[in-house]
Amino acid sequence: MARIVAGVATSHIPAVGAAWDNGKTAEPYWRPVFQGFERSKEWIAEMRPDVCIVAYNDHASAFSLEIIPTFAIGCAAEFPIADEGWGPRPVPPVKGHPELASHIVQSVVLDEFDLTIVNKMEVDHGLTVPLTLMFGKPREWPCPVIPLCVNVVVYPVPTGHRCYMLGKAIRKAVESFDKDLRVVIFGTGGMSHQLQGPRAGLINREFDTRFLDNLTRDPRALVKISHLEYLRETGSEGIEMVMWLIMRGALDDEVKEVHRFYHVPASNTALGHIILENSRR
């Protein structure tokens, strides 16, 4: 039987990927960011997941305005790296796990979460920056990755509660897969940031700290946060934190916090990161 052993949340700031790709990790501005993930890289190397499920949002790369799925799961065997305007990131293509992905679709849709099936998709910084932060620069990513795209760009976006419940449905799906796989689930994006308009640059350390605290201790308090509260308190792009709740929903009620890192600024954004383990690894 497959099982979810741990959850990872991290921001997916494109400038972090660019800093990595351009060899700037030792520069004074970026060094603290990458140092915050040293422990994480050791942890995941020890954890050796067989599969990672990564909840992220596409940034006008795979999905234009033609079709806007609320939740979409990548069922392909391979996902090429998108050219987001700067040229594709020089990272390996992402290998999928079509069997587990299709199994999740079957289970989760019957549980009344209508996932869109995607068999051809390029992946952007939302997915690849977290992989870089956790795995560094391997010739190939060390395990298959199932992309789970969440629309947090075009309102209305899904509520935090919906995301949390989707996490639970994904867990149930994973646990009914008959191969013995250890799965780590990622929630990405956030934390507080606003990229647009005269209010750009908004950061709310207090909100973010409380969010991290409750992610470990009291996620049910987080699922009640409204869209308006995210927008007011965490900037127009802070809503990405609902994707962290997919990860949290897939874990035990009681989890062990293994690592936490928070840093302002990374470009326009408060970078947040946490690793949570289920009791049964």
Add this chain to the structure above:
Amino acid sequence: MALPKEYDDLPGTVVFDADRARQGYHLNMFCMSLMKPENRAAFKADERAYLDRWPMTEDQKQSVLRRDWNGMLQLGGNIYFTSKIAATDGLSFQQIAAMMSGSTQEQYAQMMLKGGRSPDGNRSKSEWKNRG
């Protein structure tokens, strides 16, 4: 009857919703086309001619030509799409964020280094009434 959009109360922020996605459809699809190197080259070679391939409004085209980043958002642009114009121009997210917030790049970078813009005084349009 339309549902209320409470988020219209946010100062200095355009919340991109289904209505705006329709308003800015062609503007954003033009931006998306800049993901291909050959299209970036064609746009750079003759911006106006490239824009004329898209059924955008004249206001939308002018906002692109002027690099009026806030204006693009007001006319239905979305930041993840308009940032592809920035990428084509060789600008970073932080550089256009500085422009949109009316700061120099240096001022904006300093604000971020000091912990960013506080939510205090920036939660509601009523708090921005007295801004010049």
